[in-house]
Amino acid sequence: GTIPQAPGSGEGWEIRPYWKLLDHVTSGQSSLIDDEQDGLDALETALRESIQLQSIADVPLGAFLSGGVDSSLIVALMQSQSNRPVKTFTIGFEEEGYNEAEFAKAVAEHLHTEHAELYLSANQTMDVIPGLPAIYDEPFADSSKIPTFLVAQMARQHVTVALSGDAGDELFGGYNRYFWGPRIWKKASLLSYGMRQKLSALLISSSAAKGKRQQALSRLLPSKFQNALLKEKLQKLGHRLENVENIDEFYLSLVSEWQDPGEIVIGGKDPSVGLNNRVECPELLDAENRMMFKDAMTYLPDDILCKVDRAAMAVSLETRVPFLDHRVVELAWRLPLNMKIRDGQGKWALRQIL
Numbered sequence: 001g002t003i004p005q006a007p008g009s010g011e012g013w014e015i016r017p018y019w020k021l022l023d024h025v026t027s028g029q030s031s032l033i034d035d036e037q038d039g040l041d042a043l044e045t046a047l048r049e050s051i052q053l054q055s056i057a058d059v060p061l062g063a064f065l066s067g068g069v070d071s072s073l074i075v076a077l078m079q080s081q082s083n084r085p086v087k088t089f090t091i092g093f094e095e096e097g098y099n100e101a102e103f104a105k106a107v108a109e110h111l112h113t114e115h116a117e118l119y120l121s122a123n124q125t126m127d128v129i130p131g132l133p134a135i136y137d138e139p140f141a142d143s144s145k146i147p148t149f150l151v152a153q154m155a156r157q158h159v160t161v162a163l164s165g166d167a168g169d170e171l172f173g174g175y176n177r178y179f180w181g182p183r184i185w186k187k188a189s190l191l192s193y194g195m196r197q198k199l200s201a202l203l204i205s206s207s208a209a210k211g212k213r214q215q216a217l218s219r220l221l222p223s224k225f226q227n228a229l230l231k232e233k234l235q236k237l238g239h240r241l242e243n244v245e246n247i248d249e250f251y252l253s254l255v256s257e258w259q260d261p262g263e264i265v266i267g268g269k270d271p272s273v274g275l276n277n278r279v280e281c282p283e284l285l286d287a288e289n290r291m292m293f294k295d296a297m298t299y300l301p302d303d304i305l306c307k308v309d310r311a312a313m314a315v316s317l318e319t320r321v322p323f324l325d326h327r328v329v330e331l332a333w334r335l336p337l338n339m340k341i342r343d344g345q346g347k348w349a350l351r352q353i354l
Helices: 021-029 036-054 069-080 101-111 122-136 145-156 168-172 176-188 193-204 211-218 231-241 247-254 287-297 299-313 326-332 348-353
Strands: 061-064 087-093 114-120 161-163 318-320
Touching: 021 287, 021 326, 036 069, 036 326, 036 348, 061 069, 061 145, 069 101, 069 161, 069 168, 069 348, 087 101, 087 145, 101 114, 114 122, 114 145, 122 145, 122 299, 145 299, 168 287, 168 326, 168 348, 176 247, 176 287, 193 231, 231 247, 247 287, 287 299, 299 318
Parallel strands: 061 087, 061 161, 087 114, 161 318
Antiparallel strands: none
């Protein structure tokens, strides 16, 4: 049958979002909080209120804990407001160098949470792969969806709702590209476009990683990367600088896994509406904030939140994201950039509260 229309419906109606990040970025950047301590106090208050609201549940509730700044802060604030141990969950890997569970365990012991950890073997992670199409319904190329599914599966054995630390990077400057991207571009932009192409070709070539030439080229990298002097890092930088004319194009190359889509799909090409064109960005922002804004509009909902939500819902676990309470988001964009990125490190404000 037909669905009856409401009286007066039809012409004159429009569909529009009731809340837009762009609006609050623009207003926030034009009314920055001047006093550092005021900013930290306001942020802690907003986070506490967000966590208090999102901890209301008539079913068992817990939190994912990786041991990083974001999840540790969420759990610390949860525990400070709870009169019983918070249930926390983490995934560990048997392979050394990939295991963050030890950090999470240390945080859990410090906060006295009720902590559960699951150490995974290669076989356990491989066993998830056949079920991925049923979980994601479409090609989804973030490999961390596998441990995400497994930690959700483990958490669901104990709780029905889990809080996560997602969005801390996009709101408070956590990704490496925010602080070393502009630094590299500042040096590279001193060269003409033609000279940058020659530098790019030199970095990509196998001879770029030999002796004194390698040492000279490595100076383009931040100091913490200079010790490794790996050919692969220099070659990757070369590809990222290839055919790039400004820092916005450099950002696009940094977040693009494949510079040439034709390499993975025969005849493939970028959609006519690329990332830089798809996201309307306030002109008043500097490069770091533009990167954070674009990530918040694209990478966060299209990758991070999609990954967590579908993995969790596949095991009937509800996830909540305290950093994405609209009041926290609005406040984050009122904080000056140096309260996010300072001394080559991100999430300064979160670290102070933690």
